[in-house]
Amino acid sequence: MKTIINTTNAPAPIGPYSQAVAASGFLFVSGQVPINPATGEVVTTGIIDEAKLVMENLKAILTEAGLGFESVIKTNIFLTDMQTFAQVNEVYGAYFTANFPARETVQVSALPKGVNVEISVIALKP
Secondary structure: EEEOOOOOOOOEEEEEEOOOOEOOOOEEEEEEEOOOOOOOOOOOOOOHHHHHHHHHHHHHHHHHOOOOOHHHHEEEEHHHHHHHHHHHHHHHHHHHHOOEEEEEEEEEOOOOOHOOOOEEEEEEOO
C-alpha cells in the first residue's frame, strides 16, 4: 500500500507525479527544483539561493509526512555545472549536520525549467 504526500508549502508537481510517496516504511520524495511554492516562479538568482529553496521545498514535504532531515537515508543531487558543487554542498551541509545520508552528485546536461540544481531524497519512517 502506498500513501501520496502533497503540501502547498512546496511547489506543485510539473508533471504526472506526486511530491512524495510513502510505502513500506519509506518516503520517496520526488526531485525538487528551485520553484517558489507561493508564486510558482522559478528562482535563478544564483546557485546558493537556488539550493536553499530546493532544501526548503524538501523540508516542507518531509514536514508534511511528519519527518525531518534526520530521517533521510539517501539523497540524489543533480547539477548542470559541477563547478557549483562546493556552494551546493555548503547549503546542503546546513540541513544535514550529523548521521549523514548516503548520496551521489552528478552533472547533467539540463534540468526541468532550466534550473541549475535538483535534489531528491529517500527517508525512513520510524
